[in-house]
Amino acid sequence: MTTRKIYTAEFKRQAIDLAAREDVGPIRAARDLGISTSVLYRWRLQAQEAGQAAFPGQGRSTLTPQEQEIQRLRKENEILRQEREILKKAAAFLPRAGPKAVWSLGRFFAKENL
Structure with a gap:
């Protein structure tokens, strides 16, 4: 049984920023970081939808x-x-x-x- 990797919100945000750079791109960024491109695209979508509330950590969302x-x-x-x-x-x-x-x-x- 494999263990699931847990990434911090800071790592996810930095990965999204790295993938947004023109000289790197999402495919190369994902390969360099050791994650799949689908994970990177999902993180980017979550960041676009939720903004600062994205990636709350450990399943706890910040509620108003x-x-x-x-x-x-x-x-x-x-x-x-x-x-x-x-x-x-x-x-x-x-x-x-x-x-x-x-x-x-x-x-x-x-x-x-x-």
Whole structure:
């Protein structure tokens, strides 16, 4: 099994700059750097599309504060959906106890009691 090479964002940017030079070109730059031309072209495309946000490193993209808030709210929303489903299933087992028992279960599963 081969190990995957990891290149820094600085290396990728320098490789793109080197390939952009007229006296070098992308094919020669890729050969000299020991990478394939398709990788170099992909890096160049990513840099064109994302600009300074390209190559965030280790799969972590830089999110704006609004995007971070949306991500946090989506996670919280999913947790609340799961809790609601648990309470629905618990309510099916307690039909005679009425709404007060379901309310007690809700308090039991509340985050303060975890």
